[in-house]
Amino acid sequence: MDTVANSNIKDYVVRVNNIRKVYKVNGVYNEAVDRVSFGIKFGECFTLLGVNGAGKTTIFKMLSGDIHATEGSAHINGYDVTTDMA
Numbered sequence: 682m683d684t685v686a687n688s689n690i691k692d693y694v695v696r697v698n699n700i701r702k703v704y705k706v707n708g709v710y711n712e713a714v715d716r717v718s719f720g721i722k723f724g725e726c727f728t729l730l731g732v733n734g735a736g737k738t739t740i741f742k743m744l745s746g747d748i749h750a751t752e753g754s755a756h757i758n759g760y761d762v763t764t765d766m767a
Contacts, residue, residue, distance in 0.1 A: 685718040690756050693720035695744070700753035700763070702739050713739045716753065
């Protein structure tokens, strides 16, 4: 059972559900983030660990609105950062 996928948007301060990012470079598709899900509740300490090239920076860029996610959803305090970006 996927806890984040079955949760309410308001259950977490930060809720990332099956987020994915694919870049197309010279006609070749490169997957930077492959369906990552996590939830952070108020007051929790969180870290994102991984080897170089794992997609950590890409995830934070999607959360901050620097880049668009290819698929999935991300909410911060109920605000959809994957669709509501200006």
